[in-house]
Amino acid sequence: MPGFESYHGKHILITGGLGFIGSNLAIRLVELGADVTLVDSMIPAYGGNVFNIAPIKSQVRVNFSDVRDPYSMEYLVKDQDFLFNLAGQVSHIDSMTDPLTDLDINARAQVFILEACRKFNPSARIIFASTRQVYGKPQYLPVDERHPLHPVDVNGINTVAGEWYHTLYHDVYDLFTVSLRLTNTYGPRQLLKHNRQGFIGVFVRQLLTGETIRIFGDGLQIRDMNYVDDVVDALLVAGIKDECCGEVFNLGGNEPINLLNLVELLIELRGSGTFEIVPFPPEKKRIDIGDYYGDYRKFSQLTGWTPNTPLREGFAKMFWYYQECLEHYLA
Numbered sequence: 001m002p003g004f005e006s007y008h009g010k011h012i013l014i015t016g017g018l019g020f021i022g023s024n025l026a027i028r029l030v031e032l033g034a035d036v037t038l039v040d041s042m043i044p045a046y047g048g049n050v051f052n053i054a055p056i057k058s059q060v061r062v063n064f065s066d067v068r069d070p071y072s073m074e075y076l077v078k079d080q081d082f083l084f085n086l087a088g089q090v091s092h093i094d095s096m097t098d099p100l101t102d103l104d105i106n107a108r109a110q111v112f113i114l115e116a117c118r119k120f121n122p123s124a125r126i127i128f129a130s131t132r133q134v135y136g137k138p139q140y141l142p143v144d145e146r147h148p149l150h151p152v153d154v155n156g157i158n159t160v161a162g163e164w165y166h167t168l169y170h171d172v173y174d175l176f177t178v179s180l181r182l183t184n185t186y187g188p189r190q191l192l193k194h195n196r197q198g199f200i201g202v203f204v205r206q207l208l209t210g211e212t213i214r215i216f217g218d219g220l221q222i223r224d225m226n227y228v229d230d231v232v233d234a235l236l237v238a239g240i241k242d243e244c245c246g247e248v249f250n251l252g253g254n255e256p257i258n259l260l261n262l263v264e265l266l267i268e269l270r271g272s273g274t275f276e277i278v279p280f281p282p283e284k285k286r287i288d289i290g291d292y293y294g295d296y297r298k299f300s301q302l303t304g305w306t307p308n309t310p311l312r313e314g315f316a317k318m319f320w321y322y323q324e325c326l327e328h329y330l331a
Contacts, residue, residue, distance in 0.1 A: 009035065019052070019086065020187075020191055020197075025086070028229075036056075036059070037062075068109045090155065090197055127177075137290050141291060145295075166179055177246065180249055181248065184199075186200045186314060188318055192208075192329045205330070214278050224293035225253045227317075234299070237304070249299035
C-alpha cells in the first residue's frame with residue numbers, strides 16, 4: 001500500500017515476534033528496510049517458532065524475553081519508532097482453565113508495556129492486536145464497532161481490558177495507540193501442532209497428516225477470515241495513519257463461510273481428505289459464539305485498507321508453504 005516506504009530505516013519492536021502474525025510482519029518490515037527487533041517468550045503453548053523467521057534470521061535481532069517482565073520492556077522500548085504489540089495468550093479454553101495466566105499476559109502485561117513507553121519512549125507508535133472475541137455472541141451481523149462488548153470467556157474480558165489500557169494511555173498521556181480487532185487470521189507460519197490457537201490450524205493439520213477433520217456442532221457456524229498478508233497490511237497502515245490514533249477498528253473478510261463449506265474447500269484444494277460432524281465438547285459449547293462476521297468499513301474508509309486475498313488463493317498458498325516445511329510445525 002502507498003506510504004509503507006516510510007518504514008524504511010525506522011526502528012521497530014514486535015512483541016510475539018516469533019509467532020504467526022509477528023513473523024510475517026517482521027519479514028515484510030525487513031523487506032521495507034526497517035530495523036527490526038523481535039521479542040518472544042517462547043512459551044511452548046503460545047506459538048513462537050524460530051523457523052518462522054528463517055528467511056530473515058540474520059537481518060533481525062531476537063530477544064527471548066517475557067512481556068510480563070517490566071525491566072525488560074523498559075529496556076526494549078527505548079529508541080523504538082513503532083511497537084507492534086502482538087504478544088498474547090490467545091487460547092479461549094486455556095483462559096478458562098488458567099484464568100490468572102491469561103490475566104497476567106493479556107491485561108497486566110499491557111500496563112507494563114504502556115508504562116515503559118510512557119516513561120522511556122512516549123513518542124513510539126503502538127499498534128495493539130485485539131480480537132473479535134471481545135464481542136461475544138453477536139446480536140446482529142455484520143458486527144461493527146458499535147456492537148456491545150459481552151465476552152463469553154476470560155480471554156475476551158482480558159483483551160477488552162488490554163484495549164482499554166491502550167485507549168486510556170492515549171487519552172491521558174497522549175501516546176499514539178491504535179487497536180485492531182482481528183478476526184480469524186490464516187496463512188503460512190500458523191501454529192499447527194496443537195489445538196490452542198483456533199480451528200483453522202486444527203483443520204489444516206488434520207488434513208495434512210491424513211486425519212479425519214472433526215467439525216463441532218452442525219458445521220453451519222459462519223466465520224470470516226483474513227489471510228495473514230492482508231492483516232500485515234492492516235497493521236502497517238494503522239501505524240502510519242495519524243487519523244488512526246486513539247481508535248479501535250474491526251478487521252474482517254469479504255467471504256463469510258460456514259465451517260462445513262470451508263472444510264469442503266480445504267479438501268478440494270488438498271485433493272483428498274475426510275471429515276465428520278461431531279457434538280461440541282461441553283467446555284467448547286459453553287463459550288461458542290455462534291455465527292460471526294465483522295464490518296470493517298470504519299477502518300477501510302479511513303485508511304483505504306481492504307482484504308485482497310480470496311479464500312481459495314489464501315489457502316492454496318498456505319498448503320504450498322506447509323508442503324515445503326511441515327516438519328517444522330508438527331514437532
